[in-house]
Amino acid sequence: MAACAKRETVPVASSLPEADPVTEALGRSEYLIGPSDLLTVAVFQVKDLDREVRVNNAGQISLPLIGGVHVAGRTVGEAEAEIATRYRDRYLQDPQVSVFVKEFSSQRVTVSGAVKKPGIYPMSSRLTLVQSLALAEGLSDIGSERNVLVFRTVDGERKFARFDVAAIARGENEDPEIYGDDLIIVDTSAGKVTLKTLVQLTPFVAVWRAYR
Structure with a gap:
């Protein structure tokens, strides 16, 4: 019981650890394109080919x-190179192709606990913690603004940090960026969700220690 009580007093974090390489690359050149992602493809000075x-x-x-080009599992740069090769081999002398990921539909965030609409939400763009909570229509009547947990996989290990979204809304703390596969759990004002969750996940999770 003493160990459980101690876990209820996890300090409020000011930041989150970086995610595993594939996840943290969301929106960057290393991001791996996935099914349902929306891409903008442009060929320099050939507007008719832009899609x-x-x-x-x-x-x-x-x-x-x-025609069809397989892009899933490839980086943006690899997709650009493949498309350019296809056009070069058949139609264009030196095509310059750019690919932009407009919607990251293959990435998802889970929002659970004391929110109005718990669920798994696709990430159509970069998201912060507050924006992710808005996807779930905000906290429920019993949700605790001071006890919002974010679980993240770091180097294959599940870790978590606690945030005070009221302080974030006041501009006192930074609004952390959320990555695909993050799990957000909003505690109740009585602390029941946090306690139950940590007991269930221990020892498979560890507290992010940067804020200690």
Whole structure:
């Protein structure tokens, strides 16, 4: 019981640890494209070839002249190179192709606990903690603004940090960025959700220690 009581007093964090490499690359050049992602493909000085396309379940996009191109599991740079090669081999002398990930639908965040609409939400863009809570329509009547837990996988280990969203709303603390596969749990004012969650997950999670 003493150990459980101690876990209820986890300090409020000011930041989150970096996620595993694939997850933290959301929106960056290392991000791996996935099914349902929405891409903007542009070929320099050839406007007729510009397209906004969504990756299908097979991991492909369809482009003018060259048809289906498999892009799932590839970085933005790799997708650009593949598309450029296809156009170069058949139609264009030196195509310059740019790919931009407009919606990251293959990435999701889970929001649970004392929120109005718990669920798993696709990340169509970069999200902060407050924005993620808004996807779940905010805290319920019994939700605790001072006890919002974020679980994240770091180097294969599940870790967590506690945030005070009231302080974030007042501008006193930074609003941390949320990555795909993060789990957000809002505690109740009585502290029941936090206690139950930590007991269930221990020893599979560890407290992020940067704020101690």
